[in-house]
Amino acid sequence: xxxxxxxxxxxVSFNTTDGVVRAVDGLSFSVERGRTxxxxxxxxxxxxxxxxxxxxxxDPRRATVTGGITVGGRQLIGRxxxxxxxxxxxxxxxxxxxxxxxxxxxxxxGRQIAExxxxxxxxxxxxxxxRRVIELLDRVGIPQPGRRYDQYPHEFSGGMRQRVMIAMxxxxxxxxxxxxxxxxxxxxxxxxxxLELLADLQAESGTAIVLITHDLGVVSQVADEVLVMYAGxxxxxxxxxxxxxxxxxxxxxxxxxxxxxxxxxxxADLRPIPGNPPSLIDVPAGCAxxxxxxxxxxxxxxxxxxxxxxxxxxxxGHRVACHLRTEExxxxxxxxxxxxxxxx
Amino acid sequence: xxxxxxxxxxxxVRGLTKHFPAxxxRRRSGPVRAVDGLDFEVRAxxxxxxxxESGCGKTTTGxxxxxxxxxxxxxxxxxxxxxxxxxxxxxxxxxxxxQIIFQDxxxxxxxxxxxxxxxxxxxxxxxxxxxGGRKARVRELMELVGLxPEHYDRYPHEFSGGQRQRIGxxxxxxxxxRLVVADEPVSALDVSIQAQVVNLLRDLQRxxxxxxxxxxxxxxxxxxxxQRVAVMxxxxxxxxxxxxxxxxxxxxxxxxALLSAVPEVxxxxxxxxxxxxxxxPSALDxxxxxxxxxxxxxxxxxxxxxxxxxxxxDGADQAIACHYPEPEPGAVG
Amino acid sequence: MSxxxxxxxxxxxxxxxxxxxxxxxxRDRTALVSGAVLTLFVLVACGxxxxxxxxxxxxxxxxxxKLDGSGMPLGYAGGISTEHFFGLEPGLGxxxxxxxxxxLRWSLVIALAAAVLTAVIGVVxxxxxxxxxxxxxxxxxxxTDLTLAMPFLVVALALTPxxxxxxxxxxxxxxxxxxxAVLIAIFAVFGWTSTARLVRGQVIALREREFVxxxxxxxxxLGHMLFRQLLPNIWAPILVSFSLAVPQxxxxxxxxxxxxxxxxxxxxxxxxxxxxxxxxxxxDPAFVFFPGVTIFALVFAFNLFGDALRDALDPKSVR
Ligand SMILES: Nc1ncnc2c1ncn2[C@@H]1O[C@H](COP(=O)(O)OP(=O)(O)OP(=O)(O)O)[C@@H](O)[C@H]1O
Ligand SMILES: Nc1ncnc2c1ncn2[C@@H]1O[C@H](COP(=O)(O)OP(=O)(O)OP(=O)(O)O)[C@@H](O)[C@H]1O
Ligand code: SF4
Ligand code: SF4
Ligand SMILES: [Mg+2]
Ligand SMILES: [Mg+2]
Numbered sequence: 001x002x003x004x005x006x007x008x009x010x011x012v013s014f015n016t017t018d019g020v021v022r023a024v025d026g027l028s029f030s031v032e033r034g035r036t037x038x039x040x041x042x043x044x045x046x047x048x049x050x051x052x053x054x055x056x057x058x059d060p061r062r063a064t065v066t067g068g069i070t071v072g073g074r075q076l077i078g079r080x081x082x083x084x085x086x087x088x089x090x091x092x093x094x095x096x097x098x099x100x101x102x103x104x105x106x107x108x109x110g111r112q113i114a115e116x117x118x119x120x121x122x123x124x125x126x127x128x129x130x131r132r133v134i135e136l137l138d139r140v141g142i143p144q145p146g147r148r149y150d151q152y153p154h155e156f157s158g159g160m161r162q163r164v165m166i167a168m169x170x171x172x173x174x175x176x177x178x179x180x181x182x183x184x185x186x187x188x189x190x191x192x193x194x195l196e197l198l199a200d201l202q203a204e205s206g207t208a209i210v211l212i213t214h215d216l217g218v219v220s221q222v223a224d225e226v227l228v229m230y231a232g233x234x235x236x237x238x239x240x241x242x243x244x245x246x247x248x249x250x251x252x253x254x255x256x257x258x259x260x261x262x263x264x265x266x267x268a269d270l271r272p273i274p275g276n277p278p279s280l281i282d283v284p285a286g287c288a289x290x291x292x293x294x295x296x297x298x299x300x301x302x303x304x305x306x307x308x309x310x311x312x313x314x315x316x317g318h319r320v321a322c323h324l325r326t327e328e329x330x331x332x333x334x335x336x337x338x339x340x341x342x343x344x
Numbered sequence: 345x346x347x348x349x350x351x352x353x354x355x356x357v358r359g360l361t362k363h364f365p366a367x368x369x370r371r372r373s374g375p376v377r378a379v380d381g382l383d384f385e386v387r388a389x390x391x392x393x394x395x396x397e398s399g400c401g402k403t404t405t406g407x408x409x410x411x412x413x414x415x416x417x418x419x420x421x422x423x424x425x426x427x428x429x430x431x432x433x434x435x436x437x438x439x440x441x442x443q444i445i446f447q448d449x450x451x452x453x454x455x456x457x458x459x460x461x462x463x464x465x466x467x468x469x470x471x472x473x474x475x476g477g478r479k480a481r482v483r484e485l486m487e488l489v490g491l492x493p494e495h496y497d498r499y500p501h502e503f504s505g506g507q508r509q510r511i512g513x514x515x516x517x518x519x520x521x522r523l524v525v526a527d528e529p530v531s532a533l534d535v536s537i538q539a540q541v542v543n544l545l546r547d548l549q550r551x552x553x554x555x556x557x558x559x560x561x562x563x564x565x566x567x568x569x570x571q572r573v574a575v576m577x578x579x580x581x582x583x584x585x586x587x588x589x590x591x592x593x594x595x596x597x598x599x600x601a602l603l604s605a606v607p608e609v610x611x612x613x614x615x616x617x618x619x620x621x622x623x624x625p626s627a628l629d630x631x632x633x634x635x636x637x638x639x640x641x642x643x644x645x646x647x648x649x650x651x652x653x654x655x656x657x658d659g660a661d662q663a664i665a666c667h668y669p670e671p672e673p674g675a676v677g
Numbered sequence: 678m679s680x681x682x683x684x685x686x687x688x689x690x691x692x693x694x695x696x697x698x699x700x701x702x703x704r705d706r707t708a709l710v711s712g713a714v715l716t717l718f719v720l721v722a723c724g725x726x727x728x729x730x731x732x733x734x735x736x737x738x739x740x741x742x743k744l745d746g747s748g749m750p751l752g753y754a755g756g757i758s759t760e761h762f763f764g765l766e767p768g769l770g771x772x773x774x775x776x777x778x779x780x781l782r783w784s785l786v787i788a789l790a791a792a793v794l795t796a797v798i799g800v801v802x803x804x805x806x807x808x809x810x811x812x813x814x815x816x817x818x819x820x821t822d823l824t825l826a827m828p829f830l831v832v833a834l835a836l837t838p839x840x841x842x843x844x845x846x847x848x849x850x851x852x853x854x855x856x857x858a859v860l861i862a863i864f865a866v867f868g869w870t871s872t873a874r875l876v877r878g879q880v881i882a883l884r885e886r887e888f889v890x891x892x893x894x895x896x897x898x899l900g901h902m903l904f905r906q907l908l909p910n911i912w913a914p915i916l917v918s919f920s921l922a923v924p925q926x927x928x929x930x931x932x933x934x935x936x937x938x939x940x941x942x943x944x945x946x947x948x949x950x951x952x953x954x955x956x957x958x959x960x961d962p963a964f965v966f967f968p969g970v971t972i973f974a975l976v977f978a979f980n981l982f983g984d985a986l987r988d989a990l991d992p993k994s995v996r
Contacts, residue, residue, distance in 0.1 A: 407890075410894045411894075412890055412893060412894055432896065432898070435896060436896050439894075439895055439896035442894075443894070443895070444890075444891065444894045446887040446890070446891065447887075448887055451886050451887045451888065452886075452887035452888050452891060453888055454888040454906060454909070454910070455694055455910065456693070456694060456695075456909035456910055457905075457909070458693075462888075465891070465892060465895060465897075465905075466895040468901075469892065469895050469896055469897040469898070469901050470895065470896055499692070499693055499694060501694065502692075512891075515891065519895070
């Protein structure tokens with residue numbers, strides 16, 4: 001099947017007074033209908049910039065966007081704003097991290113969702129719209145949807161607001177849903193509810209979902225494929241099992257061994273990645289990760305000079321951007337795990 | 345809750361309560377019962393984790409402990425002295441012993457002060473001059489938390505989030521405290537940086553023999569840092585005990601649900617998850633009886649009329665506030 | 678680290694937010710130009726006596742001989758010549774240039790003094806009200822609202838003559854210094870409220886910030902809280918409001934003098950000159966031109982500079 005969303009060599013840069021910020025630098029991926037791609041990476045790795053680019057939400061006066069973005073077979077970059085706007089909301093919708101700032105405080109939530117519906121259903125009558133919205137509120141698990149229709153955002157709890165946002169995103173039956181940290185502001189018990197809701201909705205309607213998060217646990221729960229980002233580039237790509245259970249890239253290893261777990265030895269030290277993520281104005285030459293990588297010395301200097309390409313590694317479909325040869329990488333990782341005893 | 349065998353605790357909290365007057369339009373409603381009767385103790389050199397969902401009163405508790413807030417009721421005893429309503433003057437001699445680390449690495453440092461001045465602040469306001477001078481002490485502290493002492497004269501905006509949090513830690517350590525309250529010290533940091541800071545705090549705690557009240561909503565982080573853990577729900581402690589008891593053998597339905605909701609990289613699928621429906625009720629108007637009853641999968645009639653007290657079995661360390669707790673492993677029934 | 682980052686690192690290391698603001702200000706062309714214009718004005722005002730000496734004309738000197746029969750200055754454009762740079766006043770025949778120089782001096786003295794007084798009162802009351810809260814805050818807020826409810830012009834019109842009469846009889850000559858003091862007092866009484874409000878709001882926002890709580894948790898006293906923690910963080914908005922208050926007071930003084938309750942005839946003033954020139958709008962437009970342009974340039978430069986200052990100090994542009 002042809003993927004519903006295809007991103008090819010996406011580059012987004014911002015001109016600032018301090019210099020050019022290369023927020024996304026040559027990113028390619030695709031998502032099929034009914035599948036979920038988890039995009040993980042630390043703060044500032046370009047996750048949100050990518051999601052805004054897919055929906056054409058960057059201000060053309062500040063951002064330079066190049067590359068290819070195909071949604072449902074249509075190329076988006078370079079298209080007039082009106083065409084992109086039609087796509088937004090109808091074919092593709094977005095859920096943000098902070099529902100409170102995305103909802104207007106002075107309008108009842110029902111009306112806000114109804115408005116989103118009418119934008120793409122000009123002919124819809126009042127009663128029909130209301131019915132449609134209430135049905136959706138019910139579907140995202142809001143009790144007493146008829147009464148809730150007329151309430152204001154501040155009368156909803158954080159979890160309920162996020163449900164409202166999901167309802168608003170789904171009102172036009174989009175084929176692509178982009179969720180940018182949809183549960184980061186929520187409690188774990190509520191997060192579990194929302195993630196389950198997204199999975200159920202996807203099973204019903206076959207939506208393609210791009211789930212952006214910095215939480216590897218969330219990704220492992222809901223994603224089919226994973227893309228690991230570092231400094232605006234993909235460093236590892238594959239299925240959840242490939243990336244999280246048989247990771248191949250030193251950065252992914254670092255991430256996984258940094259995360260504290262509910263199991264295993266609670267007394268053992270965590271193994272953080274040394275140093276800090278780079279500034280995107282001044283990305284290190286070669287592999288952007290090399291100043292923090294403990295394997296950089298094993299590639300005869302290539303890490304600091306030569307940009308590693310995303311290449312097949314391990315099982316089919318698994319791709320890694322690292323100069324270490326696959327066998328060597330496996331050996332080093334095994335040694336490392338044996339030495340410090342953190343295995344996942 | 346005192347065991348005769350254990351030495352006098354460093355911090356003893358009894359029935360601690362904080363009610364905020366309700367804000368906004370609704371006149372008739374009662375106060376926000378942010379913290380509503382907490383009992384716990386922290387011994388010297390011990391780390392107690394305080395976990396719970398947003399709004400359950402963790403931050404309020406932390407601020408009450410360092411007396412940034414005035415308790416509505418109950419008592420706080422620190423190092424044998426009652427500080428529940430102590431004024432600034434009476435607290436003065438205890439201030440160096442009791443320090444706090446904040447969550448937000450950006451808001452917690454004065455942007456107009458150099459790092460050196462920020463770290464020296466507790467020494468300055470308490471008139472402490474360590475042997476060798478304040479400057480030398482500050483450099484020593486910077487080294488201790490992994491900062492370059494040469495950055496003494498730099499300003500906070502020149503540091504990354506993780507480095508800023510190290511500055512906040514150095515400031516808390518400056519007067520040589522015995523108890524540090526850390527309110528979500530790593531929640532705002534990236535995973536890789538978070539691990540650096542957790543390791544640092546752990547090393548410092550062991551090296552200096554500090555007692556910690558470690559507030560967090562991330563159960564896994566708490567597990568890696570704390571010897572004892574208290575789980576809070578709507579202003580009350582529902583379960584408290586040794587780390588391994590809480591994580592391996594949780595007995596309160598809420599603790600169990602909370603643990604099972606944490607998405608773990610190694611756990612595949614939400615098959616064994618205890619689903620909680622609904623959200624945390626408002627602290628303005630908590631449910632009658634057991635506060636958890638509106639979401640509890642085990643709730644029965646008794647739960648809505650009788651509030652369960654935090655009780656423990658004789659000789660046990662784990663205390664639970666539930667009428668129908670999970671059975672103790674090994675026990676029958 | 679790349680060479681560029683290292684250079685940048687060295688350049689920025691140890692720079693305080695204030696120094697960074699100064700760097701930004703120096704890079705701002707509007708700030709440079711308006712700052713230069715202001716410096717020129719201030720130099721002229723400070724050197725008014727020296728200029729008078731060099732120019733050789735007293736602001737009270739009347740050159741009746743250089744006026745025609747109807748009191749109009751002889752020559753072109755209001756009598757501009759090498760002796761009288763900006764020409765002569767119709768009627769009295771006084772030199773416009775030297776009167777402007779002196780007017781500038783008094784205008785700046787009044788506006789700056791009023792702005793300083795305003796800032797001091799506003800900062801003290803605003804900080805205390807914001808930080809301590811409680812009854813003090815209630816009282817300060819109440820007085821603020823009361824002051825804001827009073828119509829400035831009406832009160833100024835009513836108060837100035839009353840106060841003057843209180844101290845001097847109907848016929849006594851009122852010393853110029855007294856008039857100046859009354860003007861400054863009126864501006865201060867009406868002006869401090871906006872600074873107090875601004876400062877109070879800033880302090881209330883800062884009070885909740887964690888670094889303030891950290892100091893409180895360490896047992897810091899009131900002095901440390903106010904002078905070490907809070908004030909260093911609000912001098913930027915204070916400075917901006919100060920630099921924007923000065924032009925307000927300049928126009929305020931001109932307006933009051935224009936309607937006759939400001940400075941008397943003894944002190945040259947923009948407001949009075951413009952008032953007197955209105956009579957000659959048709960016959961001698963040069964008379965209104967010079968004071969008008971001067972006050973416009975002065976106020977405009979101040980406002981531009983204030984805006985540039987705000988941009989430079991804006992924490993949002995601190996990266
Ligand atoms: N409008 C903009 N102008 C300049 N730089 C920008 C802009 N938007 C984003 N950036 C920069 O682009 C980089 C990537 O930002 P992005 O928001 O995509 O990060 P992220 O991966 O979503 O991080 P987070 O986890 O913090 O949300 C950052 O360094 C950010 O500072
Ligand atoms: N100053 C205040 N006035 C009124 N209500 C308050 C105040 N501070 C806190 N509250 C309320 O008290 C309750 C407990 O808040 P607290 O900040 O202690 O929660 P928390 O457990 O720290 O939550 P989080 O995980 O979101 O930080 C909340 O319902 C909150 O709205
Ligand atoms: S390319 Fe080199 S520096 Fe980059 S991850 Fe691989 S080994 Fe490390
Ligand atoms: S007391 Fe009842 S409602 Fe509360 S936790 Fe126990 S079983 Fe659930
Ligand atoms: Mg983001
Ligand atoms: Mg909190």
